[in-house]
Amino acid sequence: xxxxxxxxxxxxxxxxxxxxxxxxxxxxxxxxxxxxxxxxxxxxxxxxxxxxxxxxxxxxxxxxxxxxxxxxxxxxxxxxxxxxxxxxxxxxxxxxxxxxxxxxxxxxxxxxxxxxxxxxxxxxxxxxxxxxxxx
Amino acid sequence: xxxxxxxxxxxxxxxxxxxxxxxxxxxxxxxxxxxxxxxxxxxxxxxxxxxxxxxxxxxxxxxxxxxxxxxxxxxxxxxxxxxxxxxxxxxxxxxxxxxxxxxxxxxxxxxxxxxxxxxxxxxxxxxxxxxxxxxxxxxxxxxxxxxxxxxxxx
Numbered sequence: 129x130x131x132x133x134x135x136x137x138x139x140x141x142x143x144x145x146x147x148x149x150x151x152x153x154x155x156x157x158x159x160x161x162x163x164x165x166x167x168x169x170x171x172x173x174x175x176x177x178x179x180x181x182x183x184x185x186x187x188x189x190x191x192x193x194x195x196x197x198x199x200x201x202x203x204x205x206x207x208x209x210x211x212x213x214x215x216x217x218x219x220x221x222x223x224x225x226x227x228x229x230x231x232x233x234x235x236x237x238x239x240x241x242x243x244x245x246x247x248x249x250x251x252x253x254x255x256x257x258x259x260x261x262x263x
Numbered sequence: 264x265x266x267x268x269x270x271x272x273x274x275x276x277x278x279x280x281x282x283x284x285x286x287x288x289x290x291x292x293x294x295x296x297x298x299x300x301x302x303x304x305x306x307x308x309x310x311x312x313x314x315x316x317x318x319x320x321x322x323x324x325x326x327x328x329x330x331x332x333x334x335x336x337x338x339x340x341x342x343x344x345x346x347x348x349x350x351x352x353x354x355x356x357x358x359x360x361x362x363x364x365x366x367x368x369x370x371x372x373x374x375x376x377x378x379x380x381x382x383x384x385x386x387x388x389x390x391x392x393x394x395x396x397x398x399x400x401x402x403x404x405x406x407x408x409x410x411x412x413x414x415x416x417x
Binding site for chain 2: 193245
């Protein structure tokens with residue numbers, strides 16, 4: 129299978145526990161860092177550090193153009209930041225099949241405006257539990 | 264999702280300029296109060312001053328699931344005034360062309376531009392130039408340039 133062009137990606141938001149998802153508009157960048165916190169396991173006699181895999185997480189960063197009228201996407205995410213509610217995020221890198229869903233809390237929603245550029249938004253999501261990788 | 268937006272943008276610019284009496288009143292009047300002095304191809308016998316729309320460039324500006332474009336049209340304003348009125352204050356030189364350019368920029372940077380199938384999200388002025396032509400005599404060309412950001416309508 130060939131690599132996937134970034135232009136095919138779509139991102140979605142769910143406010144009903146992942147039953148239905150609505151596309152988040154205006155987003156042009158996603159970074160999902162599925163990672164394990166390394167736990168040091170050194171002992172006397174080791175010449176090189178020893179690590180074991182620790183607890184897993186999947187923080188997500190989104191950014192793009194600010195769309196305040198996107199009531200089921202960007203505006204819903206901002207509302208979730210204020211309420212602190214657990215909600216669900218989905219990405220499909222090829223627009224149809226490959227990606228993951230993840231329960232998240234919203235930890236950051238920032239906007240940036242300059243006179244000679246569009247108004248942009250940057251969103252940070254912290255995972256709660258394991259992602260479901262698709263397919 | 265549209266593949267390109269240059270033609271729709273050109274049509275939108277011509278329509279917006281022709282609808283603006285502040286622009287057309289400064290152009291050769293002809294039989295339609297200056298509207299036919301805004302063209303994308305000059306035909307023989309075109310009277311001064313007139314505007315040519317058509318040159319420029321385009322590139323994609325995508326978001327996930329939605330197409331977008333940055334179109335950079337170049338607009339050429341041709342004037343010819345052989346009067347002997349002193350330069351910088353009279354009709355000779357660039358004064359006429361710069362007045363037309365000001366009216367054009369007011370329309371395109373204002374809310375007057377509509378591009379079919381797209382939302383106009385931002386219009387910026389690009390660095391633009393002016394130059395004199397010796398043939399035909401006394402012709403001045405003012406070339407305002409713009410950067411138009413468009414999002415595809417769903």
